[in-house]
Amino acid sequence: MKATGKTHAISEPRTTGETNNRRSTVNRLSAENVTLAYDQRVIAEQLSVEIPDNSFTVIVGPNACGKSTLLRALSRMLRPSEGRVLLDGQVIQSTPAKKVARTLGLLPQSSIAPDGITVGDLVGRGRYPHQGLLRQWSAEDERVVQESMARTGVADLADRHVDELSGGQRQRVWIAMALAQQTPLLLLDEPTTYLDIQHQIDVLDLCAELHEEQGRTLVAVLHDLNHAARYATHLIALRGGRVVAEGAPNDIVTAELVEEVFGLRCQVIDDPETGTPLVVPAARRARTEVRAAATEAS
Amino acid sequence: MRTPTTRTAKTPTASRAVRALRTPGGLSVRLDLRALTVVVLLLAAALAASVLLIGTGDYPIPAGDVLRTLLGNGDRGQEFIVNELRLPRVLVGLLVGASLGLGGALFQSISRNPLGSPDVLGLSQGSTAGALVVIVLMSGSATAVTLGALVGGLVTGFAIYLLAWKQGVHGYRLVLVGIGVSAIVTAVNGYLLTKADLVDAARAVVWMTGSLNGRGWEQVWPLLGLCAVLVPLILVNARGLRMTEMGDDVSYALGVRVERVRLVLMVSAVLLTAAATAAAGPVGFVALTAPQLARRLTRSPGPNLVPSLCMGATLLVTADWASQRAFGADQLPVGVVTGVLGGIYLLWLLVTERRAGRI
Amino acid sequence: MTVLVLVALASIAIGAKELSLEQVWHGLFHASGTYGDVVVDERLSRTLLGLLAGAALGLSGAVLQALTRNPLADPGLLGINAGASAAVVTAITYFGVTSLSGYVWFAFAGAAAVGALVWFLGGSRGATPVRLALAGTAISAALYGYLQAVMIMDDAALSRMRFWTVGSLSSATGSTIDQVLPFLAVGTVLALLLARPLNAVAMGDDTARALGAHLGRTRALAMLAATVLCGAATAACGPIVFVGLMVPHAVRSFTGPDLRWILPYATVLSPVLLLGADVVGRIVARPAELQVGIVTAIIGGPVFIFLVRRRRTAQL
Numbered sequence: 001m002k003a004t005g006k007t008h009a010i011s012e013p014r015t016t017g018e019t020n021n022r023r024s025t026v027n028r029l030s031a032e033n034v035t036l037a038y039d040q041r042v043i044a045e046q047l048s049v050e051i052p053d054n055s056f057t058v059i060v061g062p063n064a065c066g067k068s069t070l071l072r073a074l075s076r077m078l079r080p081s082e083g084r085v086l087l088d089g090q091v092i093q094s095t096p097a098k099k100v101a102r103t104l105g106l107l108p109q110s111s112i113a114p115d116g117i118t119v120g121d122l123v124g125r126g127r128y129p130h131q132g133l134l135r136q137w138s139a140e141d142e143r144v145v146q147e148s149m150a151r152t153g154v155a156d157l158a159d160r161h162v163d164e165l166s167g168g169q170r171q172r173v174w175i176a177m178a179l180a181q182q183t184p185l186l187l188l189d190e191p192t193t194y195l196d197i198q199h200q201i202d203v204l205d206l207c208a209e210l211h212e213e214q215g216r217t218l219v220a221v222l223h224d225l226n227h228a229a230r231y232a233t234h235l236i237a238l239r240g241g242r243v244v245a246e247g248a249p250n251d252i253v254t255a256e257l258v259e260e261v262f263g264l265r266c267q268v269i270d271d272p273e274t275g276t277p278l279v280v281p282a283a284r285r286a287r288t289e290v291r292a293a294a295t296e297a298s
Numbered sequence: 299m300r301t302p303t304t305r306t307a308k309t310p311t312a313s314r315a316v317r318a319l320r321t322p323g324g325l326s327v328r329l330d331l332r333a334l335t336v337v338v339l340l341l342a343a344a345l346a347a348s349v350l351l352i353g354t355g356d357y358p359i360p361a362g363d364v365l366r367t368l369l370g371n372g373d374r375g376q377e378f379i380v381n382e383l384r385l386p387r388v389l390v391g392l393l394v395g396a397s398l399g400l401g402g403a404l405f406q407s408i409s410r411n412p413l414g415s416p417d418v419l420g421l422s423q424g425s426t427a428g429a430l431v432v433i434v435l436m437s438g439s440a441t442a443v444t445l446g447a448l449v450g451g452l453v454t455g456f457a458i459y460l461l462a463w464k465q466g467v468h469g470y471r472l473v474l475v476g477i478g479v480s481a482i483v484t485a486v487n488g489y490l491l492t493k494a495d496l497v498d499a500a501r502a503v504v505w506m507t508g509s510l511n512g513r514g515w516e517q518v519w520p521l522l523g524l525c526a527v528l529v530p531l532i533l534v535n536a537r538g539l540r541m542t543e544m545g546d547d548v549s550y551a552l553g554v555r556v557e558r559v560r561l562v563l564m565v566s567a568v569l570l571t572a573a574a575t576a577a578a579g580p581v582g583f584v585a586l587t588a589p590q591l592a593r594r595l596t597r598s599p600g601p602n603l604v605p606s607l608c609m610g611a612t613l614l615v616t617a618d619w620a621s622q623r624a625f626g627a628d629q630l631p632v633g634v635v636t637g638v639l640g641g642i643y644l645l646w647l648l649v650t651e652r653r654a655g656r657i
Numbered sequence: 658m659t660v661l662v663l664v665a666l667a668s669i670a671i672g673a674k675e676l677s678l679e680q681v682w683h684g685l686f687h688a689s690g691t692y693g694d695v696v697v698d699e700r701l702s703r704t705l706l707g708l709l710a711g712a713a714l715g716l717s718g719a720v721l722q723a724l725t726r727n728p729l730a731d732p733g734l735l736g737i738n739a740g741a742s743a744a745v746v747t748a749i750t751y752f753g754v755t756s757l758s759g760y761v762w763f764a765f766a767g768a769a770a771v772g773a774l775v776w777f778l779g780g781s782r783g784a785t786p787v788r789l790a791l792a793g794t795a796i797s798a799a800l801y802g803y804l805q806a807v808m809i810m811d812d813a814a815l816s817r818m819r820f821w822t823v824g825s826l827s828s829a830t831g832s833t834i835d836q837v838l839p840f841l842a843v844g845t846v847l848a849l850l851l852a853r854p855l856n857a858v859a860m861g862d863d864t865a866r867a868l869g870a871h872l873g874r875t876r877a878l879a880m881l882a883a884t885v886l887c888g889a890a891t892a893a894c895g896p897i898v899f900v901g902l903m904v905p906h907a908v909r910s911f912t913g914p915d916l917r918w919i920l921p922y923a924t925v926l927s928p929v930l931l932l933g934a935d936v937v938g939r940i941v942a943r944p945a946e947l948q949v950g951i952v953t954a955i956i957g958g959p960v961f962i963f964l965v966r967r968r969r970t971a972q973l
Contacts, residue, residue: 075551076550077547077550077551097550097553097554097555098553099553100553101551101552101553102553104551105551106547106548106550106551107551108545108547108548108551109547110545110547111544111545111547111548112410112543112544112545112548113544114543114544114599114600115599116597116598116599117599121599122544125540125541125544125552126552128537128541128552128553128554129552129553131537133534133537134326134327135326136318136326136327136328136537137318137320137326137327137328138318138320138326139320142318177548178551181551181552417798461962461966462966464966471965471966474961474962474965475962475965475966477961478958478959478961478962478965479958479962481733481898481899481954481957481958481961482954482955482957482958482959484898484954485898485950485951485953485954485955485958486951486955488819488948488950488951489947489948489951491819492819492820492948496815496816499815499816499819500809500815503805503808503809503815503819504809506805507805507806507809582798582801582802583798583802586798630806630809630810631809633802633805634802634805634806634809635802636802637798637799637801637802637803637805638799638802638803638806640798640799640802641795641796641798641799641800641801641802642799644795644798644799645792645795645796645799
């Protein structure tokens, strides 16, 4: 898939060649020419991505485009079969595990709350990378845990068991745990899945706050393009393991891009609330006509 | 020099009394008061049961005399019975129980499954196979049987680990591979048993049940040495294990070297259970129930390693005492008691858990 | 089907005592009481028993797997084998029953009792796979303790039980077959009739209810069928592991998940496995023989591990 000229003319202009050779000296987290594969199944080849510092970067793309895989590689869950992921200029795999964990946090899609654990206890476990055999629970740990719970609005739930909570509350608790890790970079893999619309917005508002008020770099994989366009400061659109476009949502989200990435005909209008791009899928009839025309043509 | 003042601070973040002991130097230790209480009570119970057990037998000794003798003030006859005959047996019971309890807690935590104990995963069966080979095919001595069981358990343990390895050991895969290996080894054991003449078969069955009869100092020292090395090693890695209970991704993100922690703990757990089984035979159900009971007492979600250890020791010694009281000295091996009691306990657990709507 | 016939013939023709094909033929169709004929007659009952028991085990395994929605469910896992074993030990030790025809009934009752108990404990309403498996394992363990206690205290029981508990077809006689046949027939018919409702159950409780299945009734009947089949088979041959586990998996790999196909195929293929294992057991250990339960475990274990390894972790 080749990048559309238009989107790149507006966002940072660059060619593919430049991306591949770029040294990551500026940004803290980047992937250089990584090839990502599970067993023999290759998800992405020669993929390069820069996460701008202090951005709220959102990775979007259709199902199975490799967005979660990319996030796993960025968070060293997945070792690239070629290329490298750099964190602060160092290959992430060769950085000590705890040091990485103090710089980069991850909220994975699947996490297990041990049976009968309380919210406070779970959030406290986020302090692990700051602890040691003889520094098991410092006053600092306690303060950070309190603060994280307050920020995410779960302080009142501290004594409750995690398994009693609703989906939205539980997600907040896991975010609180990731916050307690106190990392300047935070990666979230589809943090809004399984939540109703109010809780989705809730979680995204929380992310935006974390980004604006504390200047953390956030990277999230999101399914909903409109959410991505509204909250992201930097958008990465993937398809088939390639970056199709990246840049500020206002610059790159166009009807052409959506069609190219998702194969969906749509209009892009201004969000009446925020002025960010709003993707409105074309009516069914309009799309079926196009499909019919396409079939005839072929 | 200023003495470091320690202060305890109750963490308001959790209802459970998790306290931290801190020194001005910035060192701090997590203390879970409930778990601590449980451990102290269990140790007291284990001690009490041990004293009773030492006093039980063909020649009963009152508890007071037992204590006096243990402290070195008993009369000569009692001293011989206590120190040479019964004390080592009780110590073997305590150590085996502790090893099984700790090993069971490790396996259950690693496999994230309350059934993931050495009995289910085939380790006990592996030890049994080793012992049976020695008994049936070589008619070996007691020492040879112990050695055979140790080798059998270790080989089985590592075979399971290797077979379950596929870019890391996943909990469910570990359990299922263990069940498969266990079935194969069980069949081999059954075959060996049919090959044996009746005397050997009877000896084999007694061994397979797990018994403390006739255990002496020569079993105590190796077990004690092993525990002295492994228990600290395990406890150092326990914090990592606590994290892995939240899933590999989360714990990895928190900076735990998941596979390394798991490997170290697996090896330790295999060593502990193999050694315990070699010393006393595959005493059923201690490894399965001790961690579950401990968890219910401490009400803590973590792996509960130390409480499980104490619980295992208490359980085994108490079961041995109960079997001797109920059926007469050396009549019924302790494994029968733990097996039946453990099974009943699990049933009770299922009934109550079902009412509570958990499981 | 053809494979089944071939294996059955092999099972008759191959044995510890070598017979020529002619002798076998003679024994089968012109029995006249010669030594060869007697041998053939014994092997015939043994083969028949293998056919019946194999079908029963495979079918009950398939039903149990569908019922518990647990691809690794097995009569052994649910404690039904242990129930039968414990009942047989009780019969031998305390009631002085020595003949197979006597303790068949005990074994059957034991299996049925454990089946019912697992069913009750596992939660007649809202039984989950985990709960059923836990209940089964718990009961097995408790019964195992009891078994060993008996075997330790009574050498006579030990001497008989150690042969019975490995699982063997060698004790087959015409009367064994006569006694288990009615149960097997009822169980098989019941199981095959249940294929459709069980298909619905496999979709999950809520979906099944939405599809109009009678959850409670289907579950109870399926459990009954599985218990009858497996209890009768265990009574006749002793506990045989892995047949009920392996065959439904093998079948599923080429029929897909539809139980209307899985159940009949499992009925046909399981005897192939069981008889095959029996024949192998007779060949490798000549002139003695390896009990079929041991052979199935030694074959089944690696297959099982392979199945487990092949699956992606997410599916487990």
